[in-house]
Amino acid sequence: MTAPVPGRDRQRDADAWESHRRARRIWAAVLVFLLAGPALLWAVTSGPQPVWHELSEVTGLVALSALVVTATLPSRVRGLSRALGLETLLDLHRQLGVVTGAAVALHLACVIAADPSRIGLLLPLIAPARAQAAVFGSVALGVLLLLALRRHRSSQPHEIWRWVHLVLAAAVVGGAALHVLWLGNMVADPLMGPVLAVLGLLLTAVLVLRWGLRGVFEHEGRMVVRAVRRESATVSTLVLAGRSRHASAWFRPGQFAWLRLERYSVEEHPFTIASSAHEAGRVEFTLRHTGDFADRLRRLPRGSTVWVDGPYGSFTTDAVPSAGYVLIAGGVGITPMMSMLRTAADRGDPRPYRLVVHARDRADLLFRAELSQLRTRLDLEVTEVLRRPELDWDGATGPIDTALLAAVLTDLNTPGTRLDYFICGRPSLVTDVLNTLAALGVPNDRVHTEQFAPL
Numbered sequence: 001m002t003a004p005v006p007g008r009d010r011q012r013d014a015d016a017w018e019s020h021r022r023a024r025r026i027w028a029a030v031l032v033f034l035l036a037g038p039a040l041l042w043a044v045t046s047g048p049q050p051v052w053h054e055l056s057e058v059t060g061l062v063a064l065s066a067l068v069v070t071a072t073l074p075s076r077v078r079g080l081s082r083a084l085g086l087e088t089l090l091d092l093h094r095q096l097g098v099v100t101g102a103a104v105a106l107h108l109a110c111v112i113a114a115d116p117s118r119i120g121l122l123l124p125l126i127a128p129a130r131a132q133a134a135v136f137g138s139v140a141l142g143v144l145l146l147l148a149l150r151r152h153r154s155s156q157p158h159e160i161w162r163w164v165h166l167v168l169a170a171a172v173v174g175g176a177a178l179h180v181l182w183l184g185n186m187v188a189d190p191l192m193g194p195v196l197a198v199l200g201l202l203l204t205a206v207l208v209l210r211w212g213l214r215g216v217f218e219h220e221g222r223m224v225v226r227a228v229r230r231e232s233a234t235v236s237t238l239v240l241a242g243r244s245r246h247a248s249a250w251f252r253p254g255q256f257a258w259l260r261l262e263r264y265s266v267e268e269h270p271f272t273i274a275s276s277a278h279e280a281g282r283v284e285f286t287l288r289h290t291g292d293f294a295d296r297l298r299r300l301p302r303g304s305t306v307w308v309d310g311p312y313g314s315f316t317t318d319a320v321p322s323a324g325y326v327l328i329a330g331g332v333g334i335t336p337m338m339s340m341l342r343t344a345a346d347r348g349d350p351r352p353y354r355l356v357v358h359a360r361d362r363a364d365l366l367f368r369a370e371l372s373q374l375r376t377r378l379d380l381e382v383t384e385v386l387r388r389p390e391l392d393w394d395g396a397t398g399p400i401d402t403a404l405l406a407a408v409l410t411d412l413n414t415p416g417t418r419l420d421y422f423i424c425g426r427p428s429l430v431t432d433v434l435n436t437l438a439a440l441g442v443p444n445d446r447v448h449t450e451q452f453a454p455l
Contacts (some may be wrong), residue, residue: 001283023083052114055210063103070096075210083312087450130182138174144168225304236298239285250450252318253343254336257310269293272335276342286335317452322420330425345377352379421447
């Protein structure tokens, strides 16, 4: 292994951080332009219009733009995912879904306010086709938003929810597209027609690449099972090989990928990559034995084929130029942390790493032997915390509070030293740790989380 060069490593991290910030700014500008550009262009160029007519056109364009961006955000545009992170993208997806619904409601209200006789357009049996398409899409959008708001209280299996979500989303997009085409006024406009065409082509390209051509171009996505390693009674590691063109650095430590058992299957699930980014042609996924899909993965025989779509996510130590890292994990949330630590050890990283592991019980503590070995290769300290006291356990118990974290950071609290904090675990743990870090005065830009509920 090549000896580390601290100055070169710091410059590499600084360059990576600046590149990441630049990408975030560019993508943010693109999204804002897509959201606001068409409506602003129309407002500036349309000339004098009756107020309600003008408002109906502007709100319709805002609703259409928001719908295009909302559908694009979770569609795995890799550069966008790397720049903003999946947690941010899904939050924006949810928020813009609500914005789309509000804009549609305002659009309908303005249309009727401009001419009250248009109330009949809401009656599908007597309305023209353009209005029927609008009503169809609006009803589908309302149902979709209602189900999304109730999602956190539902025990519905994820696959059923996913299919319902996708079918309703297709109905919303289809209804909106037909309404715009059959209405015709914007499409025929010499300025707005090309703008709408660009929006339509953008969304079509994203969706076709996401759903239609993914398997065609994913030649490097095919990987072969080399082993399934049992980590505990409830956790196993799937070892895959075969990504030949990625001799190293295929992913960044902390990222994840979607796994499928068939090339063109629509059933897929995300798993965090656990292995070092410097293991040539090999990748590991550590997964808990929950759900039918994970159960099938852990029972795969050697030589089976698995299709991998990734990497995704910005939850990675490579994205920040830090002087040291504090990694806080709950249960199987240690998976991305293991990728970070294994990669750091392979790189000979001299910076300090502090790992805090919060587990239900001793059996839930993973990778203990390997972590002991990694301490001989890294400036690494590991603090294990159980939720409740156990017999013969002399370590920490209870929540991860300010006293515990202050003790962990005793030797790192040097003024002017930048530490970055990575948190992964169940939502309640992430929330508690965020509150604890806020109480310790840790700046928000130094705290990184990535909770995802994939679509």
